[in-house]
Every structure is written in C-alpha cells, then in structure tokens.
Amino acid sequence: MATWRERAIVAGMQLFQASGAHRLAASFTRGLGAILMFHRVRPDPREAFAPNAGLEVTPGFLDQLLIHLRTQGYDIISLDAALDFLRKGKAPPKPLVVLTFDDGYRDLVEHALPILERHAAPFTAYVTAGFADRRARLWWIEMEEAIRRLGRVDVTVSGTRIARDCATAAEKSAAFADIYWSIRDGGEEQLLDVVATLAAQAGVDARALAAEACLGWAEIAGLAGHELATIGAHSVAHPRLAKLDAAAARREMAESRDRIARKTGVTPRHFCYPVGDPTSAGRREFALAAELGFESAVTTRPGMIFPEHRDHFHALPRLSVNGKHQSLAALDVLLSGAPFALMNRGRRVAA
Known part of the structure; x- marks a missing residue:
C-alpha cells in the first residue's frame, strides 16, 4: 500500500x-x-x-x-x-x-x-x-524482518498503542508505515526501543542482520x-x-x-x-x-x-x-x- x-x-x-x-x-x-x-x-x-x-x-x-x-x-x-x-x-x-x-x-x-x-x-x-x-543496529531492516515474521504487532509509541493484525503483505506494509512514521517523529532512544520490542517478539537477531547485510x-x-x-x-x-x-x-x-x-x-x-x-x-x-x-x-x-x-x-x-x-x-x-x-x-x- x-x-x-x-x-x-x-x-x-x-x-x-x-x-x-x-x-x-x-x-x-x-x-x-x-x-x-x-x-x-x-x-x-x-x-x-x-x-x-x-x-x-x-x-x-x-x-x-x-x-x-x-x-x-x-x-x-x-x-x-x-x-x-x-x-x-x-x-x-x-x-x-x-x-x-x-x-x-x-x-x-x-x-x-x-x-x-x-x-x-x-x-x-x-x-x-x-x-x-x-x-x-540496522533498525529499518530489523523492523522489516520482525513484521515479516509476525502475524500481529502490538507496540506503544509516545503513549499511543499501535496494535493490528499483519497476516497479509498489505497488512504488513500498513503496519510498517504506521510504526515507521510514528517512531521517526520521536527521539533516538524511543525509536530503538520500539524496534527492539518488535525484534524480540519475532526472534530477530540484530547482530546477525548486520553481519549478513554489511561489510566487515x-x-x-x-x-x-x-x-x-x-x-x-x-x-x-x-x-x-x-x-x-x-x-x-x-x-x-x-x-x-x-x-x-x-x-x-x-x-x-x-x-x-x-x-x-x-x-x-x-x-x-x-x-x-x-x-x-x-x-x-x-x-x-x-x-x-x-x-x-x-x-x-x-x-x-x-x-x-x-x-x-x-x-x-x-x-x-x-x-x-x-x-x-x-x-x-x-x-x-x-x-
């Protein structure tokens, strides 16, 4: 979407x-x-x-x-x-x-x-x-991989809860956009904390993602x-x-x-x-x-x-x-x- x-x-x-x-x-x-x-x-x-x-x-x-x-x-x-x-x-x-x-x-x-x-x-x-x-942390890739694995997201950004099903590609895209623009409006600590929550829920290894994606x-x-x-x-x-x-x-x-x-x-x-x-x-x-x-x-x-x-x-x-x-x-x-x-x-x- x-x-x-x-x-x-x-x-x-x-x-x-x-x-x-x-x-x-x-x-x-x-x-x-x-x-x-x-x-x-x-x-x-x-x-x-x-x-x-x-x-x-x-x-x-x-x-x-x-x-x-x-x-x-x-x-x-x-x-x-x-x-x-x-x-x-x-x-x-x-x-x-x-x-x-x-x-x-x-x-x-x-x-x-x-x-x-x-x-x-x-x-x-x-x-x-x-x-x-x-x-x-490649937080934007972490978030993509987490939402790819999850069937539902549930996080709180600046006191606002974002909870929605994301079983289909369209639902995942919408969930990613909602969370992305919400955390972009805040500070660095909140951004990383929200993505870390999603990564933990999905079992995403941030260090492994960086090793796979980036040059040593x-x-x-x-x-x-x-x-x-x-x-x-x-x-x-x-x-x-x-x-x-x-x-x-x-x-x-x-x-x-x-x-x-x-x-x-x-x-x-x-x-x-x-x-x-x-x-x-x-x-x-x-x-x-x-x-x-x-x-x-x-x-x-x-x-x-x-x-x-x-x-x-x-x-x-x-x-x-x-x-x-x-x-x-x-x-x-x-x-x-x-x-x-x-x-x-x-x-x-x-x-």
Whole structure:
C-alpha cells in the first residue's frame, strides 16, 4: 500500500514525463549536475512485502543507469573532482554526476563494484563504523524482518498503542508505515526501543542482520585501496544527529572518522549525515562537520549542485535513486533539476 508521499511522488513524476516540461527547464534548473545517492544494489527478491524497496536498486538497473548517463553526455566523476570545480569557480565541460553509496552494505562489493569497474565509474562509499563492528543496529531492516515474521504487532509509541493484525503483505506494509512514521517523529532512544520490542517478539537477531547485510573491516580496508573508491564517514551508530546533544553528535562524527582511519589506514575526508533530512541534520551539524575538518558533507535534501555551493560544502544536496521508480525516464526528470526548483521555490541552496 503506497503512502500519500509515495503517491505524490509518482504523480509528480508522471506529470513531468507526460508534459516534457523538465526538458524545457533543464538548462535553467540542472545547475552543474548532481550527487546521486544509492544504498543497496542487489537482485530483486520479488517479495510483496518490501517496505525498504526504495533503498534498493538491481544490478541491471545500475548498469543501465551508467550507460544512460554517458549516452546523455554526463561526466561521472569523483566527489573530489566535483568539489575542485566548485572551489575554482569553474563550470565542468559536461554536466557532472557523482555516485555515492551509504551505510557500507556487502552488496556494494558483491554486486555494484563489478559494474562500476566495467564502466570505470568512481564512487564514494560512506561507511557506518558500527555496522562494520556489528554493534550498531540496522533498525529499518530489523523492523522489516520482525513484521515479516509476525502475524500481529502490538507496540506503544509516545503513549499511543499501535496494535493490528499483519497476516497479509498489505497488512504488513500498513503496519510498517504506521510504526515507521510514528517512531521517526520521536527521539533516538524511543525509536530503538520500539524496534527492539518488535525484534524480540519475532526472534530477530540484530547482530546477525548486520553481519549478513554489511561489510566487515577487512572488506572495507580492501575497498579503501580500490582506485575508483573514496571512503567517507557515516557516523558510528547511524543516529539522527540533530536528535542528539552537541557533544554526542560531535562524538558520532569524529569517532566514525577515527575508527575508519584505524581500521583501514585511510582517514575519511568526507562525511554523510545519517537520514540526512532537515529533521536529522541542520546548521549545527553543518558547523560541526566543518569544525572537525571534513572537506565536505552530504545530506539527503534533494537538489542540484550549483556554483553557490562553493560556500556550503558541508550541506550538499543529493538525488536519491529510488528503487520503487527504477526507470531511466524518471532519472531524466530528476537530473533536469526541475522538480527541485519547484520544491525549493527557486532556492539553489537549502542550508
């Protein structure tokens, strides 16, 4: 069952594709290009209940996407190269695209890397140190697995009880959405407690999930030595930093960098804010990233890269490649920048 947010996105994409308005606007709204955001790259499990499907694309689609980008005249470059254009105030000869992969999933190496190598496409991998340690929790995957196993959920969020049957895929999807958006409105402790309750009810092993889904340190160290890869930091435990006090947020950012450096021998120069929306990272976090010496930091705020971002390296926007909309036509709409010109009311920088 699609949420109203998902339905609005689909309707907007269909309107642009039908009208072709994005193509007319692109020269004004595309800017210098975009930073694309990926999470998982793996074969489609083809399950009816797949609440995290938006975070996954298939290897086949990634391959098509890279071919399409080059065919359409985009230059796939490293994050450092893109930042260099901004620093120098130079327009790239072609529209630029930067590829980024969040969290440190195992399928980055198993499925995505061979494709990236075949296309000689540089990329940045933002590593969550606690996932590599098996100490942090992939709570969104925990919750998916718990609801998959349960026939009924019964939890309390901020004093409100959410109790409902979830025997069918549709019921499970509805239960996941109800709980997800309820816990997203609260703090980190409540979020983790609610998911832990569901996981305990379903017998889900959080540590085993992290070990199955995410790269270990030896694999990350190997990736760090790859000629196409740039390793960035993505916190220790993947919390929404804006929900923490300043000292805790600073520790998450600094310790993730330092732990990655110790484990891989490479000190990350770039940071990625977990979740990364305005409720998870704002001006305080942007300032912390700068104070800690990171050269850049990316959000999940949608938007294009413009020359004005040379003064906002720690609040860079990205475009999510949504696994629920794996089409090149949808990608073209995003890369035109037209939807974000409307969404951001003409503002080029949302910092």
